[in-house]
Amino acid sequence: MVLSWLFPWSQPSVLLSSASTDILEDSLQHPALTCLRNLLLVGGGGTWPPRASYRDTWPESLRAYDSVYRTMEPLFPTQESSTDTTHNRKLIDSFRSRMRVLLDQHVNMADVQTALEHAESVPDSCSESAWLGFWLCISFLRHSYRWGVTPIVSEAQNEQTVDFPSQLEVPWSFLQQHFQVTSPGGCMTSLMYTNMRSDDRLEYSVTVGLSEEHQSTEYWNTKLLVSMEERVLPMYHHFARAIAFVDAGDMIAASNALHAASETLKSAFKHFFSTMVETKLAQSIWLAYVQGYQGWTLGGIDGISGGQSLTFRTLDAFLGIRPFPEPEKESLHLPKPQRDWLNFLRDFDIRAAVKARGEDGAAVTEELESLVKQLRLWRMGHMRRMQPYESVHRPERMTMTAGISVVDAPDENQMIEHLKRQLGQRLAQTI
Structure with missing residues (x-):
């Protein structure tokens, strides 16, 4: 046992998704593609x-x-x-x-x-x-x-x-x-993305011994976030290619890439809302048995938040939706390859780059605005969907969400109003 460290940490065979393979084998050369490949190779163990x-x-x-x-x-x-x-x-x-x-x-x-x-x-x-x-x-x-x-x-x-x-x-x-x-606590990557096995089950659980409904809600809570990343990975690829095409002055190719990205996003959002339903994510169970343990609260540090989802951070970063998060706050929970990808998108600022090209960029601007519109619609829908989940009465605990710790609200109804104000502010910024 003492000498076990001498042997390599073994690498299991990884079946790459077609989207991962497409990214890794793309012959297009641009820093945007390099950054995305790094997300897979360094940040994902070879895939995303x-x-x-x-x-x-x-x-x-x-x-x-x-x-x-x-x-x-x-x-x-x-x-x-x-x-x-x-x-x-x-x-x-x-x-x-x-x-x-x-x-x-x-x-x-x-x-x-x-x-x-x-x-x-x-x-x-x-x-x-x-x-x-x-x-x-x-x-x-x-x-x-x-x-x-x-x-x-x-x-x-x-x-x-x-x-x-x-x-x-x-x-x-x-x-x-x-x-x-x-x-000091876990994040979406360390508690959720990594917990979904290749054979479609959770590696670790917090509902062992509880009902099938508890276990199903826990499964779908993780499965939804992981499957969203699987579904939007082609969108990340289209975003990187669109940046490369804009840099090269090929507005037609950029527009086509963004149109494909938009269609991918429509499908992913449809999947999100078809999964966030009572038969998969039970409202009476989710808040207490699935969301609660993901909090942290010690030292003023929060736990898992939906805002840690790379899907939505990528959309905000690519579309230049401000304000951008403070680097110190983002580095709490996001591994460096994720931050590098997001910061590249922010620094490139495709909407500003396309605007600078005047009429030549009109078709690209139209596709970008379509993406913004989709994100706005998702945020409006999410505001409605989350309310019954977050408003379940749990007398054994103070009002809180995992992502923003204890909320300064005496009951669930006032907590919902607090969350609606926060989400409403981000919706107003999605322009």
């Missing part, structure tokens, strides 16, 4: 959305983390939440104590440190897919330790600090450095 690999591809010393989470997995959720703070405190403390015991028993920190140092110093020894899978595992361990029970309860929300075991702190520092993110 990212494809993680799991415990059998990690050094043996790291596999104990997977074993610990498997033991804790069924202990995290409760069938019914309690509003008794004393009872909840016991649940949280018991869960954390049990995890600390398992980590002490099964994780050899000297071996973990050695394995991670080797992977960091010899990049070829470790596949990106293995890094992604390990990030997923540690993220689930940290989030379950942070809350102690799910649905989350106000007793945990009231905590100002949490003393994490060193077994969860040391690998996290390596993961932050590798992915160049700064948040």
Whole structure:
């Protein structure tokens, strides 16, 4: 076991999607294409959305983390939440104590440190897919330790600090450095994109032992976001090609690329709304059993937000929809290849580049405006769809969303008004 770090983190065979293959094999040369390929190769383990690999591809010393989470997995959720703070405190403390015991028993920190140092110093020894899978595992361990029970309860929300075991702190520092993110908690990439296996099931769960409806809602919550990335990847490709064509002065080719992107986006948005329905995402379950554990709140840091979706960040970046997020805030949750892709789109500013060409860019401008219109319609529809999901009464916890922590609102109705104002502001900026 001690020498297990000497062997490479193995790379499983990855079946690339046709869209990923098209991007990697595109003969068109332009920095936009280079940046997009980097998103796949460096940010996704060779494809997009990212494809993680799991415990059998990690050094043996790291596999104990997977074993610990498997033991804790069924202990995290409760069938019914309690509003008794004393009872909840016991649940949280018991869960954390049990995890600390398992980590002490099964994780050899000297071996973990050695394995991670080797992977960091010899990049070829470790596949990106293995890094992604390990990030997923540690993220689930940290989030379950942070809350102690799910649905989350106000007793945990009231905590100002949490003393994490060193077994969860040391690998996290390596993961932050590798992915160049700064948040102490998980993000959409580490908790969701990487959790959907190639055989169409979740690797880790927070609804073990609960009803089929709970498990189905958890599955579709992740599946929807991953499938959106799968569906819009051709759009990313068309965006990169359109930039290359505009740079080359070929407005006809740019217009054609953007028309294809628009058709791809229409299909993806239709899929989004056909999936966000009660039969797949149960309103009575989603808020408490699927969304809650994705929060963080410690140190003023938020958890997962729909705003971390690369789909919508790409649209905003490509279309120049401002204000752009502060770099420090974006680096909390988005790995560097994602940020590089977004910043390239922002810096190029295709709408300004096309406008500078006057009448020659009229057809391209029309296609760009079509994309803006689609995004506006999606945001209006999303405002309506999210309200019944976010307004479910959960007396065991303070009003919150995972992405913006505890909301300064005494009840769910006022929280909805707060969220509507936020979404309405972004809708007004989508011009």
